[in-house]
Amino acid sequence: MRWPRRLSIRVRLTAGTLIIAAVFFAGTAVVVHRQVESILRSSSVMLLQGDAAQYQQEISDGRTSNLDTPAQGQLVAVIDPAGKVMQSSLPGELEPQLPTLAAGGTAVQDVRTPAAQYLVLARPVTTNEGVWQVVTARNEAASKLSLDNLTRALLWGLVILTLLFGVGSWLLASAALRPVTAMRRTAERLRGSSSVELLPVGPAHDELYYLATTLNELIGQLRASADREKQLVSDASHELRTPLAILQTQLELAHLSTGDPAALLGEIESAERTVQRLSALAASLLELTRIEGMTSHEATGYAELADELVDAIDRARLLSSDSDVVVDYEIVDAGLLPGVAALSGVAVVPGAAGMPGVAASPGTPAMSGASAMSGAAATSGAAAVSGGVAESTGSTLPVASPPRTTPSGDPAPQSIVEPPGDAAPAVASVRDEAYDLSRRSFGRVIDNLLGNAVVAVSSVPAPGRRGEADSLGVGGRERDASIERDAAGTAAVVRDATLARDAAGTVRATLRRGPDAVTLEITDTGPGMSPDFIPLAFDRFAREDESRGGSRPGSRGAGLGLSIVQALVSSAGGTVTMTNRRPRGLSVVVTIPSSTGTPAAAGSPPATVSHPANHSRPAPPPAASSQDNTA
Structure with missing residues (x-):
């Protein structure tokens, strides 16, 4: 049928x-x-x-x-x-x-x-x-005879009334479907033209009203998507045109330098760098497209997110170890993490017998080695890490670390943390939650934001080294959009760390779990961002350069980093907000809702893992606002 x-x-x-x-x-x-x-x-x-x-x-x-x-x-x-x-x-x-x-x-x-x-x-x-x-x-x-007459009357009445009902039903159906016909005709006109017209919406708040409203919203989203695609093609063409023109010029110069091996080698190396930039741009665009097309998500627990934050801090500290930029972090509700990266990013110098351990200032190269020994190999039943000291109920594995010095050559202050009183560290009794963001994607978000913050802080020179920093041409948040944990990502981070060298400031990451969401906040003491650029910061190819009202020349990044961050967070149903801090600096807050909705156990106060900065220095002087959306 x-x-x-x-x-x-x-x-x-x-x-x-x-x-x-x-x-x-x-x-x-x-x-x-x-x-x-x-x-x-x-x-x-x-x-x-x-x-x-x-x-x-x-x-x-x-x-x-x-x-x-x-x-x-x-x-x-x-x-x-x-x-x-x-x-x-x-x-x-x-x-x-x-x-x-x-x-x-x-x-x-x-x-x-x-x-x-x-x-x-x-x-x-x-x-x-x-x-x-x-x-x-x-x-x-x-x-x-009376019954026969009545039967005939009933039959005629049945036929007439049925036909009348049919005609009435046809007329009522036609009247009810008239708005649908109007919407169809309007849709046909929209299909054949570039009009900005929308489907007609009737005055009655009935099913057709809600249908037309929903379809108009869909049309608006499709138009916005088409506009974004057109803008993406335009921006990508603009971004590719410059390096391609440079590459063509470099190849032409290489032809002219055939008689000079040194000049020819220089032109070839310059062309290779241009090709690398084009490859990074293409990889970033492909990655952004892949993220926006994701339909399934890998769930990650809060403990894994916290562990990934510790690993990201290790990477950021390692890359800023030769500068005055201090990278620290804080994990709220860390009682979830019995043994999560107990020594990740922390180098512990054992004290004398009966003396508490002394933590070297975070950010020394030895931290990466300590990070590798996180978990059971480093501590037994570690409950929290505070100020660079691993507290545990078992034994602590000593890890040697060279002392860190300030720019003047003096030893950096050390932090000593002891458990309060005689009580053992409390571990909050709470259940883990899941979030629709893989650990790798979360690490990429942190790497991008930390890299941006480190480079932004580098634009504020340390006292007495302003000229050196200016000579490096440091400026803004520059970060390669394809940063990964492989060799290509490491090279991009090393490049940014070179820019951050000899700069002063602090970058702090805070991971906090709420009743229905986890929040990551990255703050820095850099120059902040132009208020006019903040609404554009997450646009593709957006860079806070002179063409956008910035106070410095444009950066070398492609302007896709924050776009990738927003795409990753949005795919998990989260949000990213960016605000300037006072008197200076920038705060980026990433909020990811829980996919399980399992609340923390009542009556268990949140534990805290805190790694404060261990440098004593004058506050960096205020600088002009200048930040970039780069990867």
């Missing part, structure tokens, strides 16, 4: 109404017919009883010898106890059946003859002489 589906909605509605109306009116006609038939039969029975009552009374009074003659139209027969017919006005076709009718009892009998149909009633009357029988009959031709 697939053919009804091929019919239009109007036809299906009308056909359905016709069927329902026909069934309803047919049922009504049957009920009415039966009721009228019952009423007519009851009337006939009452008339029969009335005809018989007169003769029953006469027989009971003993006037059997002088019975009244039946009136005109009365069909009555009186039979004495001997079986003799004393009085009869029955038609001749019923006379032969009279004995049978008299013996039929007191029930009403239907008797059909070739000429007519009769309703017969027999009533016995008991006297001293015996039992008399009074038989009355009525011709049902009149009742049958």
